[in-house]
Amino acid sequence: MCCYGLIDELLREAPGNKPANETPHKIPKDDGTEIGSQWNDDHVTDIYNDCDLYLAAKNGNLSQFSRILARVASAEKASFVEILRRLSPALNTFLHVAAKHGNENTVTYVAAKSPSLTLHKNSNGDTALHVAARAGDESVVKALVEGSGAEVNNLLRATNQKGNTALHEALISGQEIIARFLIQQDSEVSYYKNKIGECAIYLAAKVGFANCVSLILTLSTDQQRLEELFKKKSPIEAAIMEKHRDVLESILNSSPQFIQIRDEEGRTPLHYAASLGNHAMVRHLLDKYAPSATQRDKNGSFPIHLAAIKGHVDIISLLLQDFPDPGELLNWDGCNILHLAAQNGRSNIVSHILNNPDLNELINMKDKRGNVPLHLATMNWHSEIVYALTWDKRVDIKAVNDEGMTALDAAESSMLPNPTYLQRLTWAALKAAGTPLSLPRKSVQESSNMEICKERVNNLLRVSTIVATMTFAASFTMPGGYTSSGTDRGVATMLREKAFHIFVFCVAIAMHSSCTVAVSLIWAQLGDLTLVLNALTLAEPLIGIALSMMSMAFTAGVFLEVSKLRWLGTAVLVIGATFLAMLLVLLLPLCAPITSSNPILRYLSYYPFRLLIFATTRNRKDLFG
Template sequence: MYVPKYPGLLEEEEEETYQTAETMDPKLYRATTEGDILEFARALEQAHDQYHTPPASCVQLGPQKTTVLHIATSFAHYEIVKLICKDLPFFVVEKNAKGDTALHIAARAGDSLLVTLLVNSDFKDGGLGEKNEEGNTALHEALKYGHEEAARILINKNPEMCYSLNKEGKSLLYLAAEAGFVTIVRLLMDNPVGNYSLGGKHKHKSPVFAAILGRNIDVIKLLWEKDPSSFQLRSGKGKNPLHAAVCMGYTEGVNFLLDKHCEFAYQKDKHGFYPIHSASSKGLVDIIKLMLQQRPDIRELLTAHGQNMLHAAARSGKYKAVEYMLKMPELEKLINEKDEDGHTPLHLATIFGHPKLVGILVRDERVNLKLVNNNRQTALDIAEEQMEMGFTSFQKRLTCMALRVVGAPRAHKPKTFRSITVKHEDQPDTERRRDKINVILLVATIIATVTYTSGLTIPGGYNNINPDQLLEKVKFQEYIICDTIAMYSSIIVAVTLLWAQLGDPSSTRVALKLALLLLGIALAMMSIAFLAGVYLVVSKLRWLANVILFIGSSFIIALAVIFVPLCFLGSLNYHVFRRLSYYPLYLVLYTLGA
């Protein structure tokens, strides 16, 4: 008995049904795509003779249910389109797989001549009211893709035709406003084409918002002139038109709306934000300035969480907006104001890890670093708590250092708090320390190996330089000294960390701080030793030696700037370390734009 190699496969194949795609006569298809009208007419006639049917029942379709009219329109073959519209007008309303008629394709392409040919056919206004799968008529498509002339032709064909909203809930007026077609908007509002009503379930697709999103001030002015009540509609998130203009950074629109309807500035969205808070959270200084000039009392507005405009900017890390606000004497009372959780702007900038902004705030003498939130925490307490919880990203480290470098205070806490914390230290924290130790130990071992090898190797090789002459060169002395310091520093790091593996948690923290400092010294000395060695080798070619010196010095300075915050982060309780770290820290902040 025969046993199939793959049991069940034949049975499945017998049960499967496969659909064959539509196909069009090759000659007819080729003639249509190439625009050969004589060959097209000949192929079409042959198709009629082959099936012995009248032309009206001989509609051949391509794989996507495209007719010859769809194809001719897509390739803009005007003569073929004209011939079909005259002799075979029933093709005009045929739809492809996406529900598009030929008029949809012509309107989407913005081809005015094709649109004219199709709408002037004698078959149902050329398919003017037909919808595709997206619920768009040809007029929707023309407006959506920004073809004003094609839209004008379609409207003039039947101004009174009723058009409903598409599946996105967008009306013709919305699409015209979005495209910025002032003339079309005026035409629709003076002689409405169908249902462009702003009410009902589609109220969130307001033409006013469309005009704002498209930054079309002329359309906004026209909508205000024709229908001011439409400006009272809100978006799905409860935003009014001023919110929308602010979020877009659309200064001209903000100015117009404040001038025409200043009440917008005093309305909240669903998140409890006023427009001034939206502007602050996005750091839009020009709009903040404009709004405060026109409505100065909005600076007193608070969000649903009791946050002022400075809170909003600090939370989002918009340091330019904060700098502008700090320069305004009338906003001084906002600097240390607390929200519902007791957070000042400094607290929020710390929580969300914006070190550059924290640096700007702590350098302002009016900022009170001692203020605590509802949890009795200062900004430094929050930063240190985040570090202890493992939030050790570079941004968080810089934030913590920016506070420590100016001597920001901690809140007074009961002595039992610290003992409980040490006693119940969790296992994940111990694992993180071990990971740090392993990483630093690996780097220290590599440095020790490299510096040991380079200490036994004379720059340039024994055969090229006389050792006695070499000892007299300053760069060689610098090379040997730095290489020696680097090697012994890395060895001390390795020994310290081996000792830390056996110690208690408090000893481990001290060992890590010491090891990190020594590792920074080892990296710096190794870099200087490398620079001195290379300089010594190429010193006969003066220009090259100077280039090497400049490049090496630049990178060593960069290394120091990046590593100082890492090394001294845990040592900034001491005044000398704070002074040492101050300038490198702020150089890092402004270099990285943190």
């Protein structure tokens, strides 16, 4: 006995190896009775009693396997069948071992000695046919089917713990030839679903086996059962999703009626293709059956609505080519494609519609609740779309819905006490566009807002103090030092240098800006909310100026000290200019008047606002897809 026998013995005796409430696994005898128990039979895990026999089954040497089998049977005074029924710890028989390693002769020999072993399942519920189908060995699969005798249908229909038949395993593993063979052996298996609802025709469509799909459709005799398979995990949906046009054509050529089949949500194949954005498939389906473009699902959505929700501009353009009046394409809520794009944050669709004069009627159309697209974009805090809509002069920013609310009313009624940045941006875009309020402004929660403002005041006060301290120190430690003698005693040695003039100006501006910020924020400590807001409005751009000047002063000062070495001075200037540009890009949105409705200020704040939108929406897309 090899070392595996001792290991298996220890494994069997180890506490916790016997699952609770596990039904003993019986191996059927060839006469119909059962022998052996999964957990308490002494011969269950003794397949390794003679390692040479196991290795012969694994390596495929039939003469060696049969010779060793005879030797073991003689030594243990046991029959061949008893030895062949021995199991590994994973409940594999010698038949499983031979099938896994593609040893056709050994498989044929073992199946002939004990046909019932073809139905034995291991700990995963796999028969040897599952193992062979997954491994992709056609000859072994055929040997097992032929060797199972009268049990062939039971073997083909046997399922493992995942609910997969051998046909499922062949398709999942991409074994087309084996799959076709198994379909031909028993077409009934094509109707079987695994535990996640996948049938054979769905898997075949998913992996692109057009011939398997055609074969299943040809051999299927129960049309009603076949149609049921198309209503849940539809093969058409799989073909469209994986872009297998040949599979789609096979389905429609074999069963043209399936182009109109609907799933449980009432969606047709064109709904799938439009939702997935597959232009070629949409074109193909329209050529086959154009009326499907105006068929609704159970939610009242046309295929073009799903394309709008998913943001597929090319699909919308294609579906609109042959439709004379886009304003007629409304779902049960009265929403057109612009409503849905605005509601779902599809800025590319919104831009496409705004740039298409033929779609003007959609811009201010109201849904059944009286909401225009601007309302829906606002309610869902899609600041980029709100910004795009409010810049378009055709958009009626004064439009009210059935509750009497403008878009600004809708924003203020649902903003949090401490608004998120997207909420702030959306509100700012509406304010800058001059969107009016039609309802009385809701009462301001001054205590909550005051706490938020106080925190901002304190943070800015700390920054301004640091800047003032640093610039004060810099003003008395001039680069290059001071003249120590003569009539110019105490004067800066680099007084005539242009870089020195820049240094002095920047230090002076930074110092006075930071001092002004500090004083204005001291006024903000008096507790009046309006005064606090006004102080913040003044302080934020000034602190930006102070930080920028401090950066420039540093660059000018270092340049003065290293200017004698030309390449080093140039490097200092390049680095300083690069990071100053980055600093301005970051500060500009904070200091820009993004809520001002003044035309000049609004144009000045255009790019800062776009930058803020880009930063926030890009982050959301990275996180949530």
